[in-house]
Amino acid sequence: MAKEYLLAVEDEEDILELVRFNLARNGYEVGTAATGEEALKSVGKRKPDLIILDLMLPGLDGIEVCRQLKSGSETADIPVVMLTARGEESDIVTGLEIGADDYITKPFSPRVLMARIKAVLRRRELEETTSEEDVLRVRDLVIHPGRHEVTLDGNTVELTYSEFRVLHFLARRPGWVFTRYQIVDAVHGEDYPVTERSVDVQIVGLRKKLGRAGKYIETVRGVGYRFTD
Known part of the structure; x- marks a missing residue:
């Protein structure tokens, strides 16, 4: 090898x-x-x-x-x-x-x-090595981990690697609420030097790129974020 x-x-x-x-x-x-x-x-x-x-x-x-x-x-x-x-x-x-x-x-x-x-x-x-079975579909939004690809109504949504991982992490567990630091740990690993504000900034950018599908990412005041369709 x-x-x-x-x-x-x-x-x-x-x-x-x-x-x-x-x-x-x-x-x-x-x-x-x-x-x-x-x-x-x-x-x-x-x-x-x-x-x-x-x-x-x-x-x-x-x-x-x-x-x-x-x-x-x-x-x-x-x-x-x-x-x-x-x-x-x-x-x-x-x-x-x-x-x-x-x-x-x-x-x-x-x-x-x-x-x-x-x-x-x-x-x-x-x-x-992700298979087609792992593709997430939420109405008109499709998230393909293996291809690192997100489409909305068949059109590609250009995301950074980190933005993609945040979206995929939340979308895999719809309805679950995650704190900002849980999101950081899941996406980047433990002890990653990121503040709460930087997570908020990334969520804002992600929602903007997703357009009308950005509403799927909800803010839970005082706790963090969750994905819902």
Whole structure:
């Protein structure tokens, strides 16, 4: 079985080596890049199974690199784990909105980094093996986990990876009420550094993209959210 190929993008040499060493020690094939431009060129030559992407990069920063990856048809499905010293809420929200799969702040534990990477790869593997029987249909809204696709009246609704996972999580259990932190834990894993406001921001964006189907996501005041048809 071929090794999974991961690309680490970091401009600080010592941190890049730390990430590279731990990835290699855990059995991954590793590519590296020190700038956003190098990262995009590397992806163009060989598509990685996952990218560890620093937010603060010289020239093209990590947010713009992620945005370009998620907007390209050939690269939109590449999981992105953001690695950054910036832990402000606005940065976390931005990362979620443009489709980052996870977000880890510096200084970080290599063990935590590896656990997060493995969790993201496992989630992607499960989604790729999802059968047609797992497709969710709510009136005119169709959610296909395997294809990472949502359609409304037959028209594709463009969602980020995180938005899709929030919608799928809620839609699998219609009528159940979930707190914001339950949603975060289910979508990103435990101890993900997200505040309640960032979850609200993501729900607002999700409702807007769903149009009239956005009403299926209800706010339960003082508790959280639920999906209802």
